[in-house]
Amino acid sequence: MDAAELRDLLSLEGLRLLDELPAWESSADVVRTVAGLRKAGHSPGVVAAVLSQSRLRARAVAKFGPFAERMLFTEAGLEQATRLSVAALHAGRFQRAGVSWVADLGCGIGADALALAALDIEVTAVERDEVTAAIASYNLAPWSNVRVEHGSAEDADLAGIGGVYLDPARRDGAKRLRDPADWSPSLDFAFGLGERLPTGVKLGPGIDRELIPVDAEAQWVSVDGDVVELGVWFGDVARPGIRRSALVVGTHGSAELSAADDSPDADTGALGEYLFEPDGAVIRARLIGDLARSLEGRMLDPSIAYITGDSPATTPFATAFRVLEDFPLDQRSLKRELAARGIGTLEIKKRGVDIDPAAFRTALAPKGEKSATLVLTRVGARRRALLVERVQPA
Known part of the structure; x- marks a missing residue:
């Protein structure tokens, strides 16, 4: 716009x-x-x-749910905006820490500022893009405890501010995001604020983990199975003893798996009756080992994010499947097996094998009225195709 x-x-x-x-x-x-x-x-x-x-x-x-009916948006602003349910969780951290005035630096269209204001926290929302700042002013107009400023995060006056929230943008041309200067404001600036103020920094979930400060809390968040952000938290808005967490938000509400560090891998073992596919937030947080142990399960391979077990279990942190058949990963034999079962609608998942699922599905040419899920992976050194069915939550 x-x-x-x-x-x-x-x-x-x-x-x-x-x-x-x-x-x-x-x-x-x-x-x-x-x-x-x-x-x-x-x-x-x-x-x-x-x-x-x-x-x-x-x-x-x-x-934004019903709030969207009275808000204004830009294409980029909507794409980058925090979901209101997640923004409310961000705001809750500042409220619990007793922070009464927050600077939202790089506020975009105002999603996080809106959630903070709804908790009666004073907010100074700063946005460098003039049009986006005007949109944020419109969206935040109903809250008298918010002031929107057009300016850069680096130049914002933080006198009297009790906490900071930042959503750094990727600089034009930045691709791999391994350099702290690839963001605007830079990660050095953002993390530097965390050394002196309660601070939250929203980043993309695929950031190079080596850039995450060792003394910060890193929380990966997924919504309805989609990993939407990494939150890096400092000071009083970080939780003591937690350095890695996976927050899973869905129809079940929200659930969290947390630890003081990356969890050790679980033992590997034979394929059991059940297969578990961890949520992406759990994988990003490297808490697969803790999840496997909580399910009394084991890994199929130490480098593959699948867990197997002998007992049924439902958890918000993984999708559970019952293993119906275990086939060699051979295209011709799989085509015959699918045809014999009348399977025409086929979902293909894969990890640990170099296969294009779309091309593989085309080659299998499934025909019939039944549907199925096929998992292509390795079990130890063997390439396998597992015919599975979802275990529905109780």
Whole structure:
């Protein structure tokens, strides 16, 4: 979104039209809608801005629920914004630590600032992009305890501030993210604040683990099976004795697996009746060994994130499967086995083998009315194909 589109959107005409539009539907005839709005006398700029915003609001419901109906967004801002359920967990850390005034540096469209304000915490929200700062001002206007500033994180006045939250952006051209300077503000700046103030830093879950300070709490968060962030916490917003944690948020609510460090690997052993696929947050946090032991299970291979066991179990930290058949990983024989079972819809999972699941599914040419899941992996030194079925939670 550029400044001209923002002006059209924030005009009395634009905001009124946005509120009057029906909920966005992807199947709607956009050309007919545009023609109707133009015929009603609305300018091309206003129509484009309002329809774009209506589409973004519809997408934002997944992150913001009913709050999305009164918020404004940019494409990048919505993509990068913290889900409101996760932002509430961030805010809770500051509240429990007794922090009454937080600087949200790099606030984006205002998701984390909104969650902090809802807990009656004073917030100074700083955003360097002028358009995004204006959007944040609109979104945070209902909260009198929030002040939005247009400026850089590095230049923000932190006098009197009790805690800091940062969401550094990847610098243009940065790819591997192994250099602290690949972010803006830099990780040296962000982690430096953690040395003197209670601080939370939101990062992508795939960051090079060598960059995580040894004295910080690192929490990987997944929502509905998707690992969405790594939170690095310092000072009073970090929890004593915890350096690694996996927070899993889903229909079950939230559950956490935590430890003082990466967990030692579990023993390896033979394939059992059940297979467990750890949640991505557990894998990122390197807590697979602790999870395996809690399930009384073992690893198929020390380098592969699958756990096996002999007893059924349901856990929020892994998807459980019952092993129906154990086949050699051979394309021709698997094709015959699937055909004999009438399997036409096939989900393929793989770890520890160099196979393209989509191409492999095409080569198997499954036909029939039944569906199944096939896990391609190694059991010890053997390449195996495991026909499995999901164990439904009790």
